[in-house]
Amino acid sequence: MKPKFIAISDSIIEKIKAGELLPGDQIPSENELIKSYSISNTTARKALLEIESKGWARRIKGKGTYVLNRTDDHHLLRTLGSIYATRRGFHDSLIAEGFTPKNIVLEKMILDDGISSEINGRHFIIDGPVMKLHQLRYADDLLIKDEVKYISLTLCPKINKIPTEVSYFKVYEDIYHLKIEEVQQTLSVTIMEPNTNNFEIAKPTPAFVLDSAVVCTGEKVVEIERSYYHGDKYKFAVIANPAHEYRSTKPITS
Numbered sequence: 001m002k003p004k005f006i007a008i009s010d011s012i013i014e015k016i017k018a019g020e021l022l023p024g025d026q027i028p029s030e031n032e033l034i035k036s037y038s039i040s041n042t043t044a045r046k047a048l049l050e051i052e053s054k055g056w057a058r059r060i061k062g063k064g065t066y067v068l069n070r071t072d073d074h075h076l077l078r079t080l081g082s083i084y085a086t087r088r089g090f091h092d093s094l095i096a097e098g099f100t101p102k103n104i105v106l107e108k109m110i111l112d113d114g115i116s117s118e119i120n121g122r123h124f125i126i127d128g129p130v131m132k133l134h135q136l137r138y139a140d141d142l143l144i145k146d147e148v149k150y151i152s153l154t155l156c157p158k159i160n161k162i163p164t165e166v167s168y169f170k171v172y173e174d175i176y177h178l179k180i181e182e183v184q185q186t187l188s189v190t191i192m193e194p195n196t197n198n199f200e201i202a203k204p205t206p207a208f209v210l211d212s213a214v215v216c217t218g219e220k221v222v223e224i225e226r227s228y229y230h231g232d233k234y235k236f237a238v239i240a241n242p243a244h245e246y247r248s249t250k251p252i253t254s
Helices: 004-017 030-037 041-053 083-088 090-096 168-174
Strands: 057-060 064-067 076-080 101-111 115-119 122-126 130-139 142-152 180-192 205-216 220-230 234-238
Touching: 004 030, 004 041, 030 041, 041 057, 041 064, 057 090, 083 090, 083 168, 090 101, 115 180, 115 205, 115 220, 122 142, 122 220, 168 180, 168 205, 168 220, 180 220
Parallel strands: 076 234
Antiparallel strands: 057 064, 101 130, 115 122, 130 142, 142 220, 180 205, 205 220
């Protein structure tokens, strides 16, 4: 008969293999294991260490234990429709999956005029002033995302003073006390040609194009984003929300 901690670690590893726990997802904590399995803290700790020692997860001090990216082609997986993934942020998601992130800021400026974007048949508008932030996002020194965000300075005064490695979603909630009502996203595909973009490519390469808008209480738009993801390095998953309701096509503003 297997020791209890081995049985628990095996069951969690099976969930990872089955895709129930994805790269970057947090594994149940020591306290959660104690509650779920009625075990001692020693057994719970040994179960988590067993998962980590087998290379399925990584413990991040002060945050928890996260599933590592073990896909054969080392694709990054991003989940559309997941507020949890959006809240954690790009930088922390890479760390959780076992990558070393790096950001290069190409442009950070304040625009007096507003910005608008059409997403899912709806028109989203942020009135000026707006912070424009253009960043190149790297994982293990490989450029994987070319990101441009526009953030309302009316809703988030002086957000341009905050370091760019943060999860802006958390900043909206924790610092500016905004209640996020929805995140609208569309995903399309394009072909990038060499020498026409910031990616170092030698041949035509597919890219995912993600357009998104973050909407808070009162249908105020706090953020609009357009990002290009390296198509050879990404896979996208989608979460369907059965509670989602149809929304009108009237313009949504800041």
